[in-house]
Amino acid sequence: MFLLFGLLWLPTALAQGEASTPPAADEEGDLPSPEAAPSQPADAEDPSDAGEDPYALSPEELAEIEAALGADAAALPQPTQPSLPQGLQGPATSSAPAGQRGAVNLQSMNPNLSFIADVALAGFNSDEPLQTGGHDPTTNGFNLQQLELSVGSAVDPYFRFDSNIVFSQFGVEIEEVYATTLGLPGRFQLRTGQFLTRFGRINNTHPHAWSFVDQPFAIGRIFGGEGNRGLGLEGSVLLPLPWYVELVASSTMANGASTARSFWGAQDLGVRSPADLQTTAALKQFFPLSDNWSLMTGLSYAVGPNASGRDNHSEVYGGDLYLRYRPISAGSWTIVSLTSEWMLRRRQISGDVLSDVNSYTQLFWQFARRWAVAARYELGTAPWDLSGEVALDPLDPSWTDLRQRTSANVTFWPTEFSRLRLQTAADMHSGRRTPDLSVFLACEFVVGAHGAHKF
Amino acid sequence: MRTLLLTLLSFLLLPGAAFADVRVVASIPDLAAIAKEVGGEHVKVTSLALPTQDPHFVDAKPNLALELSKADLLLVAGLQLEVGWLPSLQTGARNAKIQTGSLGYLDCSQFVQLLQVPVQKVDRSMGDIHPGGNPHYLYDPRRVKDVAAGIAGRLAQLDPEWAEHYATHLADFQARLDDAIVRWERDLAGLRGQPVIGFHMSWPYLADWLGIEMVEHIEPKPGIPPTPAHVARVLGVARERGVKIILQEVYYPTTTADLIADKSGAKVVVLQGGPDVRGGQGWIAYMDGQVAALKAGVSK
Numbered sequence: 001m002f003l004l005f006g007l008l009w010l011p012t013a014l015a016q017g018e019a020s021t022p023p024a025a026d027e028e029g030d031l032p033s034p035e036a037a038p039s040q041p042a043d044a045e046d047p048s049d050a051g052e053d054p055y056a057l058s059p060e061e062l063a064e065i066e067a068a069l070g071a072d073a074a075a076l077p078q079p080t081q082p083s084l085p086q087g088l089q090g091p092a093t094s095s096a097p098a099g100q101r102g103a104v105n106l107q108s109m110n111p112n113l114s115f116i117a118d119v120a121l122a123g124f125n126s127d128e129p130l131q132t133g134g135h136d137p138t139t140n141g142f143n144l145q146q147l148e149l150s151v152g153s154a155v156d157p158y159f160r161f162d163s164n165i166v167f168s169q170f171g172v173e174i175e176e177v178y179a180t181t182l183g184l185p186g187r188f189q190l191r192t193g194q195f196l197t198r199f200g201r202i203n204n205t206h207p208h209a210w211s212f213v214d215q216p217f218a219i220g221r222i223f224g225g226e227g228n229r230g231l232g233l234e235g236s237v238l239l240p241l242p243w244y245v246e247l248v249a250s251s252t253m254a255n256g257a258s259t260a261r262s263f264w265g266a267q268d269l270g271v272r273s274p275a276d277l278q279t280t281a282a283l284k285q286f287f288p289l290s291d292n293w294s295l296m297t298g299l300s301y302a303v304g305p306n307a308s309g310r311d312n313h314s315e316v317y318g319g320d321l322y323l324r325y326r327p328i329s330a331g332s333w334t335i336v337s338l339t340s341e342w343m344l345r346r347r348q349i350s351g352d353v354l355s356d357v358n359s360y361t362q363l364f365w366q367f368a369r370r371w372a373v374a375a376r377y378e379l380g381t382a383p384w385d386l387s388g389e390v391a392l393d394p395l396d397p398s399w400t401d402l403r404q405r406t407s408a409n410v411t412f413w414p415t416e417f418s419r420l421r422l423q424t425a426a427d428m429h430s431g432r433r434t435p436d437l438s439v440f441l442a443c444e445f446v447v448g449a450h451g452a453h454k455f
Numbered sequence: 456m457r458t459l460l461l462t463l464l465s466f467l468l469l470p471g472a473a474f475a476d477v478r479v480v481a482s483i484p485d486l487a488a489i490a491k492e493v494g495g496e497h498v499k500v501t502s503l504a505l506p507t508q509d510p511h512f513v514d515a516k517p518n519l520a521l522e523l524s525k526a527d528l529l530l531v532a533g534l535q536l537e538v539g540w541l542p543s544l545q546t547g548a549r550n551a552k553i554q555t556g557s558l559g560y561l562d563c564s565q566f567v568q569l570l571q572v573p574v575q576k577v578d579r580s581m582g583d584i585h586p587g588g589n590p591h592y593l594y595d596p597r598r599v600k601d602v603a604a605g606i607a608g609r610l611a612q613l614d615p616e617w618a619e620h621y622a623t624h625l626a627d628f629q630a631r632l633d634d635a636i637v638r639w640e641r642d643l644a645g646l647r648g649q650p651v652i653g654f655h656m657s658w659p660y661l662a663d664w665l666g667i668e669m670v671e672h673i674e675p676k677p678g679i680p681p682t683p684a685h686v687a688r689v690l691g692v693a694r695e696r697g698v699k700i701i702l703q704e705v706y707y708p709t710t711t712a713d714l715i716a717d718k719s720g721a722k723v724v725v726l727q728g729g730p731d732v733r734g735g736q737g738w739i740a741y742m743d744g745q746v747a748a749l750k751a752g753v754s755k
Binding site for chain 2: 154157160180181182183184187188189237238243244246284286288291294296324326328329330331333369370415416417447450451452453454455
């Protein structure tokens, strides 16, 4: 409904904007002469012979246009080509010399495709590694972490399409496929399809954007190895404030053993009311402290049903912080960033509530054009019950004490399309007498369209 | 009544859009400065990248999306120069006006005669190559004249009441640019036919304008850092051809260039990546500085 309103509103908004612009006082009282305007022949015909804004319309005329558009829309059950704003000059009509654009035009209608391959050589001192990430290396020897196919393109002037399809050695998985609105009024945005929720900082990202070979165990423990995602609808808005404040809310299906582990997990008990869906909300703020220093903070909340009993729910509270130093006011390759993310999980079980805290904190330092080092510390407490005692966790029965993992790595990028990373970690878990040690040598290769990085 | 409500709503939802000047956001400072020249006091201009920043690798900071969310016109150099960071900002801006394909999105590469447009299939074994052609066309003031005309044309389309204002400013800018080009060409006449080494492949348009011969680049392929063997080769070329100038932008490191200069007798000329738009520098004043730096290199 809202979406429909937004789409209908767009052309109206354009008309409104032009109509409500006060005709600027022309000092010499001359007519605007479009012929004098250079280039762009499409608008060359003289729009006016009167001494006022040639595009000004009266409210009655606007109402007539709305009515006519409404009638036309009703008469066309399946509009094939939305009409473009007048005078639109796409690259296809560019004034560049003929022949120069041939190759571009041939590819123009294809979506942007790229493949990202992650392979790793891994060594563990344990026969049963504790890795929780769905794309983590998990066995001694060679691992195919993933082959990700990213497909993205504008659908039409109103939506863009994005999808990440992941191939493993044993099958294909639609990790994400969603459409995003491009220009709803009021700086709103809707996303629908299957998507990673924007809970916290790392959950919404893919291994290509990570500073470590593996996923923080906080994500695997709370949401599952694939990260928190689901089929659903997300709305977000940029608040009209002088600094960047984004509010995000989404509703997604609460099932999935590796995507909604603390909610319904592997079970799907059927949606009978909105309370049977996972609801996620987040507030993200960005502070450009200076040209060189940036700070991003986030607060997140997720709630949904869990499978421990009728009407039992799980909640996750999250806080994240990202501090980045990159001296852009002087030529330099240096980047230093500090990321810290904390999650408190509370789960209703029959007659009790289980709580635990999980976090990771990582420091990244790119010290040369091609080289970076990073270190990460993670912790996950044992679950405690309402009396504050350590409780048995039905999902992770061996998690009876504080788990801590420390990782460090060095990364070499031959170019921005390839990456080699050597990482080592020590993991102290209550289920093990001695720390689990691991070494990974991971490679990533990217071909195809150049993806656009997020901050 | 409904119209009134919609009008009120549009004021609420698009703060400032109805009454303010045309807000132009440019991906790089050159385009911002050119838009300021042709828009004059009627446009509010910002640049997403700083002149000290490599335009291939700009952080997609959320405050840039905020800037784009309020923009009426987005100017880009195109040819995939901004492909690594601008698309996510455009989507994040939630502003229909500046989405690709809208009237408020202008890819300025369409206005210039491009160079280094591949005629064969390209892939990244050739480095970080731009399949549409070399995107560094704003180092040539003649092409800047064409870009200015294109920007003025689009401003006139977006804001037809002020079409004459844009035409006047454009004519004035182009006239000043014509005078300046004569002056610059005179100052740099000594460069004609000179062999020059570049760091990145940023200079075909500058070379085209000034009649410079780019004989080597310190990057063996675009975006690929130099190896010792390649540097040795570049040094050999510098000595053999009597190269006097090594050209690079301020955001690339100078150690390798300094070494080659030291061993070959050439001089390193570091050029700005664009005008200081925030400091109010106009495009011609900026180019005066670039020409002065080049001239100092020639006269050595």
